[in-house]
Amino acid sequence: MKDVAVAAGVAQSTVSRALNGVPVTEATRRRVRTIAEELGYQPHPGARALRGAPTMLLGAVVRDIADPFFAGALRALSIEANKRGYSVVLGHARAARDEAVSLTAALKARHCDAMVLLGDLGVDPRLLDELRKVHVRVVALWHGGTPQAAGFPSVGVDNRVGVRAAVAHLAALGHRRIAFVGPGAHGDIRERQAAYENYLSGVGIATPAGYVCHVANSIAGAKQAFAALRALGEPPSAIVAATDLLALGLIHAANEGSVAVPSELSIVGFDDIPLAAAAMPGLTTVRMPVQKIVAAGVALAIGDRAQSNDGPLLDPPHLIFKPRLIVRGSTSRCLDSI
Amino acid sequence: MKDVAVAAGVAQSTVSRALNGVPVTEATRRRVRTIAEELGYQPHPGARALRGAPTMLLGAVVRDIADPFFAGALRALSIEANKRGYSVVLGHARAARDEAVSLTAALKARHCDAMVLLGDLGVDPRLLDELRKVHVRVVALWHGGTPQAAGFPSVGVDNRVGVRAAVAHLAALGHRRIAFVGPGAHGDIRERQAAYENYLSGVGIATPAGYVCHVANSIAGAKQAFAALRALGEPPSAIVAATDLLALGLIHAANEGSVAVPSELSIVGFDDIPLAAAAMPGLTTVRMPVQKIVAAGVALAIGDRAQSNDGPLLDPPHLIFKPRLIVRGSTSRCLDSI
DNA sequence: TTGTAGGCGTTATCAG
DNA sequence: CTGATAACGCCTACAA
Numbered sequence: 001m002k003d004v005a006v007a008a009g010v011a012q013s014t015v016s017r018a019l020n021g022v023p024v025t026e027a028t029r030r031r032v033r034t035i036a037e038e039l040g041y042q043p044h045p046g047a048r049a050l051r052g053a054p055t056m057l058l059g060a061v062v063r064d065i066a067d068p069f070f071a072g073a074l075r076a077l078s079i080e081a082n083k084r085g086y087s088v089v090l091g092h093a094r095a096a097r098d099e100a101v102s103l104t105a106a107l108k109a110r111h112c113d114a115m116v117l118l119g120d121l122g123v124d125p126r127l128l129d130e131l132r133k134v135h136v137r138v139v140a141l142w143h144g145g146t147p148q149a150a151g152f153p154s155v156g157v158d159n160r161v162g163v164r165a166a167v168a169h170l171a172a173l174g175h176r177r178i179a180f181v182g183p184g185a186h187g188d189i190r191e192r193q194a195a196y197e198n199y200l201s202g203v204g205i206a207t208p209a210g211y212v213c214h215v216a217n218s219i220a221g222a223k224q225a226f227a228a229l230r231a232l233g234e235p236p237s238a239i240v241a242a243t244d245l246l247a248l249g250l251i252h253a254a255n256e257g258s259v260a261v262p263s264e265l266s267i268v269g270f271d272d273i274p275l276a277a278a279a280m281p282g283l284t285t286v287r288m289p290v291q292k293i294v295a296a297g298v299a300l301a302i303g304d305r306a307q308s309n310d311g312p313l314l315d316p317p318h319l320i321f322k323p324r325l326i327v328r329g330s331t332s333r334c335l336d337s338i
Numbered sequence: 339m340k341d342v343a344v345a346a347g348v349a350q351s352t353v354s355r356a357l358n359g360v361p362v363t364e365a366t367r368r369r370v371r372t373i374a375e376e377l378g379y380q381p382h383p384g385a386r387a388l389r390g391a392p393t394m395l396l397g398a399v400v401r402d403i404a405d406p407f408f409a410g411a412l413r414a415l416s417i418e419a420n421k422r423g424y425s426v427v428l429g430h431a432r433a434a435r436d437e438a439v440s441l442t443a444a445l446k447a448r449h450c451d452a453m454v455l456l457g458d459l460g461v462d463p464r465l466l467d468e469l470r471k472v473h474v475r476v477v478a479l480w481h482g483g484t485p486q487a488a489g490f491p492s493v494g495v496d497n498r499v500g501v502r503a504a505v506a507h508l509a510a511l512g513h514r515r516i517a518f519v520g521p522g523a524h525g526d527i528r529e530r531q532a533a534y535e536n537y538l539s540g541v542g543i544a545t546p547a548g549y550v551c552h553v554a555n556s557i558a559g560a561k562q563a564f565a566a567l568r569a570l571g572e573p574p575s576a577i578v579a580a581t582d583l584l585a586l587g588l589i590h591a592a593n594e595g596s597v598a599v600p601s602e603l604s605i606v607g608f609d610d611i612p613l614a615a616a617a618m619p620g621l622t623t624v625r626m627p628v629q630k631i632v633a634a635g636v637a638l639a640i641g642d643r644a645q646s647n648d649g650p651l652l653d654p655p656h657l658i659f660k661p662r663l664i665v666r667g668s669t670s671r672c673l674d675s676i
Numbered sequence: 677t678t679g680t681a682g683g684c685g686t687t688a689t690c691a692g
Numbered sequence: 693c694t695g696a697t698a699a700c701g702c703c704t705a706c707a708a
Contacts, residue, residue, distance in 0.1 A: 055384075066412075087427050278590055
């Protein structure tokens with residue numbers, strides 16, 4: 001910038017003004033702009049940050065980027081952030097439980113204007129504590145109302161409504177032996193499981209031992225679950241999977257085991273990832289309003305700082321969006337009930 | 339830091355030294371460290387950047403994060419970068435062709451110590467030019483030797499070896515009607531197609547009109563391709579898909595169309611994404627050495643700066659790793675050849 | 677409208 | 693071994 005000033009024969013401050021839209025003579029502005037262009041001048045973000053300017057960096061912490069659902073969420077996040085001129089910095093909670101986590105988080109926190117937590121990271125409270133101390137806005141997405149996240153604003157989905165729609169759909173098709181498969185550990189999933197149990201007991205349908213199956217959120221996990229459920233004395237005629245990844249794995253496992261979907265076994269997923277529509281048969285699932293949730297999260301994280309004169313908000317907002325059941329081919333009338 | 343200095347009763351410079359491992363009295367070091375801890379002191383990265391310190395940020399530009407293959411690559415990249423203390427900044431080439439692209443790239447370039455381009459971004463040369471001007475290291479991964487990327491160091495896979503292994507495998511199974519499906523536009527894919535054509539003509543197997551099918555790299559694209567190939571007078575008995583996503587789509591389409599895989603139609607993919615092993619049947623595919631490629635790319639981007647006294651290298655390295663054919667259930671002996 | 681000067685938080689240099 | 697001081701690049705009062 002000094003070089004530009006010299007080349008243009010003006011003071012540095014004038015260059016700064018010309019480049020930042022502060023009133024300057026039109027001639028000066030043009031000259032400065034031209035010269036800056038020629039010299040390939042690039043403002044130094046560090047120097048700006050030093051002056052208190054935002055870094056325009058948004059931290060995103062996600063357990064596993066390769067999970068199709070979170071990959072989609074991350075894409076939405078990136079797009080939404082870019083709209084507002086922000087870039088996304090990736091954080092891994094993968095190696096969690098190590099001190100590496102807090103280190104990573106702290107490191108990023110310094111760079112970032114705000115942070116978005118995607119999914120229940122199953123993270124130890126220390127990380128949250130550190131995050132609270134650092135003076136950046138933290139928003140939790142899909143945290144499933146775990147008490148850990150209580151201090152942060154959050155945006156999520158109405159798991160209860162989603163699961164009720166799924167189970168009610170199965171019940172309406174005549175199913176009475178309905179199992180649940182999900183990764184056991186995370187907040188959102190626990191909500192889904194609770195909703196499943198709550199609804200069934202509400203309408204007087206039993207859930208025998210073994211009908212709730214906790215496995216890893218992966219194809220392999222789904223195969224385990226399938227095997228376990230088929231080994232039961234009275235195998236289910238329908239399964240509610242807590243995620244589409246599990247649902248797709250269950251369909252595969254069923255194909256492998258020569259169990260016809262949906263005629264012998266109905267399967268409902270949750271998320272509506274792109275692959276869900278392409279499965280054979282198409283997966284009946286609960287569509288997550290990813291776009292809306294992410295947009296709301298970003299708005300909370302970096303939107304109108306005007307209304308929030310910083311400091312931790314005493315009553316952080318908790319937004320809940322409603323999902324919608326998408327009926328495809330993986331569910332059909334229960335044979336027993338004909 | 340000023341506060342820490344005051345609280346510890348020493349000069350700022352001493353605090354800096356104590357915290358950075360510069361020789362200080364052991365007593366002083368401990369005292370300063372303790373107080374810094376108590377006060378929750380966090381070094382200001384902007385100020386450090388101003389002094390010429392690296393930002394420890396690595397830019398990653400990818401066309402679509404939600405593409406399973408690149409999601410995996412991105413995960414590997416993030417892990418590799420974290421190992422070296424770097425964080426990854428996400429870039430989108432999604433809205434490409436706009437000036438937004440160059441803007442984004444420039445923006446990030448200022449923050450980042452280096453940039454990694456994942457896949458042939460089909461990007462207009464202006465972006466590359468800008469990237470060249472900015473004084474950051476840029477490494478191209480999976481760029482497929484497109485001339486555009488010539489000026490940058492690159493790391494990729496030996497597409498020729500991979501495709502030859504795939505096609506040779508099919509030929510050995512007796513297949514003579516072998517089609518190719520791929521997104522037409524990108525460098526790596528073009529290499530794969532060329533290798534396909536080259537190999538087949540080398541062994542005297544014909545590739546009738548219509549046997550090369552260009553579609554979008556998606557499940558939907560695969561379904562189009564499948565339909566087009568089946569509509570041919572003499573449909574292929576085997577298909578080489580340029581990506582696993584397409585291969586999986588083809589399997590789905592075949593299932594839907596009641597074409598048995600592999601007995602009526604053999605399918606080979608490329609990448610070996612996690613879902614490939616879980617498909618029904620398991621996908622025979624060419625395994626991409628993602629880990630190695632990413633590690634090499636990161637090393638090139640932010641590794642030993644020692645040996646490179648900056649300035650654009652006149653002879654940038656181009657690393658090529660060899661893929662390996664993984665045979666699963668989606669390929670079998672051609673019926674015609676029995 | 678433009679120039680001058682000061683300071684943001686760090687680290688490096690130079691004295692002590 | 694430690695303290696004072698300058699400098700990094702940018703922005704912004706304040707003065708001209």
